[in-house]
Structures are given as C-alpha cells and as structure tokens.
Amino acid sequence: MEIKELGEFGLINRLTKDIHPVNNSTIMGVGDDAAVLHYTDKETLVSSQMFMEGVQFDLTYIDMEHLAYKVAMITMSNIFAMNGQPRQLIVSLGLGKRFKVEDVDQFYAGLNKACTKWNVDIVGGDTTSSYTGLAINLTCIGEAAKEDIVYRNGANETDLICVTGDLGAAYMGLQILEREKSVYYQQVEEYNNKVKEAQRNKDEKRLEALRMERAAIEGFQPDFAGKEYLIDRQLKPEARGEFLNQLREAGIRPTSMIDISDGLASELKHICEKSHCGCRIYEKNIPIDYQTAATCEEFNMNLTTAALNGGEDYELLFTVPIGDHEKIDKIENIKQIGYITKENLGTFLITRDGNEFELKAQGWVVNKN
Amino acid sequence: MEIKELGEFGLINRLTKDIHPVNNSTIMGVGDDAAVLHYTDKETLVSSQMFMEGVQFDLTYIDMEHLAYKVAMITMSNIFAMNGQPRQLIVSLGLGKRFKVEDVDQFYAGLNKACTKWNVDIVGGDTTSSYTGLAINLTCIGEAAKEDIVYRNGANETDLICVTGDLGAAYMGLQILEREKSVYYQQVEEYNNKVKEAQRNKDEKRLEALRMERAAIEGFQPDFAGKEYLIDRQLKPEARGEFLNQLREAGIRPTSMIDISDGLASELKHICEKSHCGCRIYEKNIPIDYQTAATCEEFNMNLTTAALNGGEDYELLFTVPIGDHEKIDKIENIKQIGYITKENLGTFLITRDGNEFELKAQGWVVNKN
Secondary structure (H helix, E strand, O other): OEHHHHHHHHHHHHHHOOOOOOOOOEEEOOOOOOEEEOOOOOEEEEEEEEEEEOOOEOOOOOOHHHHHHHHHHHHHHHHHOOOOEEEEEEEEEEEOOOOEHHHHHHHHHHHHHHHHHOOOEEEEEEEEEOOOOEEEEEEEEEEEOHHHOOOOOOOOOOOEEEEEOOOOHHHHHHHHHHHHHHHHHHHHHHHHHHHHHHHHOOOHHHHHHHHHHHHHHHOOOOOOOOOHHHHHHHHOOOOOOHHHHHHHHOOOOOOEEEEOOOOHHHHHHHHHHHHOOEEEEEHHHOOOOHHHHHHHHHOOOOHHHHHHHOOOOOOEEEEEOHHHHHHHHOOOOEEEEEEEEOHHHOEEEEOOOOOEEEOOOOOOOOOOO | OEHHHHHHHHHHHHHHOOOOOOOOOEEEOOOOOOEEEOOOOOEEEEEEEEEEEOOOEOOOOOOHHHHHHHHHHHHHHHHHOOOOEEEEEEEEEEEOOOOEHHHHHHHHHHHHHHHHHOOOEEEEEEEEEOOOOEEEEEEEEEEEOHHHOOOOOOOOOOOEEEEEOOOOHHHHHHHHHHHHHHHHHHHHHHHHHHHHHHHHOOOHHHHHHHHHHHHHHHOOOOOOOOOHHHHHHHHOOOOOOHHHHHHHHOOOOOOEEEEOOOOHHHHHHHHHHHHOEEEEEEHHHOOOOHHHHHHHHHHOOOHHHHHHHOOOOOOEEEEEOHHHHHHHHOOOOEEEEEEEEEHHHOEEEEOOOOOEEEOOOOOOOOOOO
16 A cells, blocks of 8 residues: 555554553653653653664665564663663654555564563554655654663773673675675576577577576575574574563663674774773684575674674673672673773784784674685 | 775864764764763754755755755754754765765865854764765754654644745745756856857858957856845755744744744645644744745746645754644744644635635745736
C-alpha cells in the first residue's frame, strides 16, 4: 500500500494504535505535542542517534525488521553504557518514495520486538517523506539513580579494564555479507555477458538454456555456513543490559563505562582521554569468538585489528577498582583485558610476544603478509 | 574546510567547545553516551522532529543559520504548546558531501541564537554523513509542573477558542520566495537562449555585450518590497513562549493547546478530535496581517484558505473557559476566534456572510475566481 493512501496522520494512527506503555514514568506517550514523562526520583538520561541509508546501513543486507531492531538496540545501548535503564523511545523516520506502508509496518515490528525485550515504551516521533532513501533518528530516554550513573571520566590508575562478550564478530559478519553480495553481482554480470554473446550469435538454443539458468541466479543463496554467529552479530546485535544487573548483584560499581560502537581502541581512548589516564591492554586477553578468528584467517585479515577497530560490537567496556578482580572473575562472559595507568604512560596494546603498540582510534588496515 | 579534515570527533569538539549549560536541570551535557538531566520536581516533556532537505526546507531560500534558528524554534514550540518550558536540545545532523565545516558552524550559530533566546542548553546529538542533502533531527526536552501541563484533549463545550499573533503570513512568504526564484530562473533561461543565438550567428559583438549582462543576472536581487513581514515569518519564525507567562499572570489556564504548524483548520480538528467536541470559528475574527491580505489579493488567492491551511505559523491555538473572556480581551495579540460545541455539531467556519463551511484539514486550494 502506498503511504500517501493513508496520509501522515493515518500512518501514525496505524503504527501507534497498539502501543500500550508499560513504564510508570510514561505519563503520556504518542498523541500530543510532546511526550510527558515522570522522573521525579531519578535522573533522566537522553541519547539520540541518526542512521542514514547507504552510510550506517545497506538495505541489500538487512530487512526493515532487523534494521529497526538493530538501531533500537544501538540507541538503548547508550543508556546501558551510563549504567541506566532505557524506558522510552522516540522514533523519527524520513521515508523515500519507494517505501510502502508494509515496509513501515515491518520496521515497527522490529522496534516493538526490541522495545518488548527491554520494557521500553515508544512515546512519540515524527514521520516525513525524504527525497532519497531512508533516514532514521532514534532518541532513547532512560533513568538512573544519581549515585549509580557511570560516566566515561571516572577511571583511576590501577583500575582493571573489562569487556563483555567478544569483539570483532560484527565486523567480520559485514565482510561475509559484502563478499556474498559481490559473488552475486559477479554471477549476474557473467550471466548478462553470456546472454549478450548468444544474442550476437543469434543462438536461440543457447538463449533458451540461459533462460533456465536465470532462475538459479535469481534464487541466489548466500553461503553463511559456519559463519552464522558473525552474521547474527552484524544483523541482530544485542544491547548488554543483562551485565549491569550481574555487576550490581556482585556488588561491583564500574568507575567508568562506554559501549563499543567504533571499536575497542577508539572507545578505550575516549575513557582514557576523559579520565586523564593511560592504559595497557593485553592482546592475548581480548575475547574473540572462534568463528571470528577462522574468518579473519580466511580473509587474510589481522585478527587483533578486527577486534580493536572493527566496531559495531555494542559490548560494554568498563573499568573497576582492582579490588574487584575476584568478583569480576566469577561473572561469565566478562573478560579483564588490562589496566589503567598514569596519563603520561600513554595508551598501549601489549602483543603476545611482549611488544607495545600504541592504540590508534583508526579504521581497518588489511594485513599485508 | 572539508569536514573530513576534522573528522567526526574533531567536528563535534569544534561545535561544542563553547557550550556552557545554563539550566539547573542539565547535569551533564555533551560528551558522554547520554545526557544526564535532573527533573525531580517537575514532569519531563520530550518532543522530536525531523527535517529533510527538499521536503521541509529548500536551501535556495534559506541559509544555514536561519534554517537552524527556524528548526530550533519549531521544536521548542512543541514544548510551549504543552504549557512547558524548553530546557535542552539534542541535535542530529546528516551532512551531504557538499557541506563544509563553515556550513556547520553557521548552523550552530543559528541554533545558539535560538537557544540563547529561550535559555535552552544543547546537551548532545549525533553527526553523520549523508549520501544526499541535509537531514536534521532535533529533540527538545522541557519541563512543566504536573498541574500546569495542557494537553490537546481538555477542551469543553462553551470554551472560547483563542489564537496568538496572526495567521497565513508564513505561507504567503513562501509564495513570494517561490515567485522570485522562478523570476530568477526565467532570467537565466532567457540569457542562455540569447547567448546560444549569438553563438549560432557568430555575433562576437553581441556576445561581448551579453558578457556584461551576465553580472547583472548573477547579482539578482529578489523583490521583497512591502513583503518584509511575510519573508520574516517564513524564514525566521518565533516560538510563542511569551504568551504563556502572560496567560499565567492573568490567572488563565488554557483547557487545551496546540501549536499551529499545519494550519489552523488541521490543528483545531486535532483539538476537537482529542477533546471529543465540535467548534465554530468566525472568518471575520481570524487575525491576519495587512501584508498577508495584500499579497493574497496580488496572487489571486483566497485569504481565509491561506489562514486556515497555509501552516508554518507556529502561533499557539488554545481554548479557555468562557468566564475568562474579559481577561483574554486585555492581552494584546491574542484573538478570540470562536467557541467549542458538542461533538455532534461538527467543526465549522462561519463566513462573513453567515454561511457555515466544514473545516477541512487539507492543503491549499487556489481561488478559482
């Protein structure tokens, strides 16, 4: 169905009619000039992020439902990274002409899945047309008690540097998706060349045979065997809110925290810069899944670079006092990767063979071996 | 300067280094995963709006500074329309390749002007590239005591319908801008045709003369004489927060309120729908500036339609108990335009000659006279 058949108000009504707030802090959600929220015993956290088609996402890899789930998780992840609980989400969409009502329905299905997972209410937003592509802006609002909020600037010398889950997988998932896309386009190009040649030769029999081949190419199935985890990490990232409860239950309060969107190196440098300190992390301690390692080998890429600079992991990176060492050890899927130093000691990675390399907040470098 | 010379973090530092929060509710602004706000004695209001190049704005009419001022005012206007005070703003920008650092500087200059006017703090945002054009999303956060918040749904039978300022001027300003743009393009086209003809005729003397004419066309000055107010209303709208204080001082609490972005008819229908009531407004009472009236005549457009459906006025539309009639009368620049009825009586305009026309939340219809 074309969006103009419903109109802006019709579309908004369709998308919001089944939204029923679950949070006490949501006094008034969708339907007025502004949402009304009640945060009288905690601090309010607000974070906004923009996602542009062709820059942050490629709709040849990801469908509308997964895209919505992903961008919602990314935005909620910012609230978790303050040690807060996300409560409300505001959704702005700029929709190019090719988008139908069904696409927007799918997008909202993905949003609702993400919001249900973390008990977040959709409380407003804006829908407009766009001259090109899809533009998305999400604003997530959350809460935390004043004494619970963890900033980037609280790391102290001797603190342990910890990270949840594993790193580099989402980036290697993207490499797989890009490879399969180029395999597909190569098949299409080869097919088109064969057809052109047969047409030149007026070879009717050959053209008939090629028509049969066409279905096979149209039904192209990307090969993700043995890479399922990587694809999942790229297309369906999860915000790591569950670790906040585990830390709280273990009596641990991080001294600084950030979520890993641009890669471990970049985020660790943010913490060090804001906290006026340095750091050492150990290459051997960086948590990496075996699918990530195997795929790096296959692509002849440097595994540590993928983990340091790949990005899109959305794991939590945080520091804790050194006295919490044993408590952290007991929590599954949290790894201690290094420690905080004085600022003048700089930010370095210690490699397996004991060399020190300065951390750079830069993008990917292909292994030249 | 190219944006890539600074990089994302460099650009953010440049734009935010001079931001100094002025509100007590701003605990932590730019620089972490989320802004931290303190709203422990009032309700929090949040509203988000997206603006896409070519849809909501045209950079051939408006420069970056005015654009920023305008979108900031529009977003703040949503908080005023809840009878609240805007306090914080979060800014997301998707920047096409043609935008330079200086363009973003100008944009922030406009934002800062708007924020200074209403004591609003910029507390965060996101900056990304865009494959085409400029995408803007603003989220405004504000506050109001619970008992002060005015929703769209509180209008009651016999309430008076009031509107601030005057209507239709921003729309007529847009007509002027579009006319001047087409005059300019027509001059360019005629010039190009003359050059082509001279080239065909190999008339060197004529070509020389035409080269002199070129400067005049490049220095084209649009003719806004006598339309300054309309241009101002289109390019530099003001949110109407000052009326909220005046109403409070006069002891008036509106029963319902909305700001006029899509035109009086559309917004009044929102109030009636949410409040389950009908209305009558008088054509003769709709406030219209003389420049708006004169320009409608010049363009052969229906003045009442411009005021009802033109939009972009950002005036406040509200209802008050009938007992407040005299108090309202004393406030300058607030006009009583009609009254609220039972729902089954519908939503109608009473024309100067006493006819009733149903209000339609539709766009512009050119006068067929």
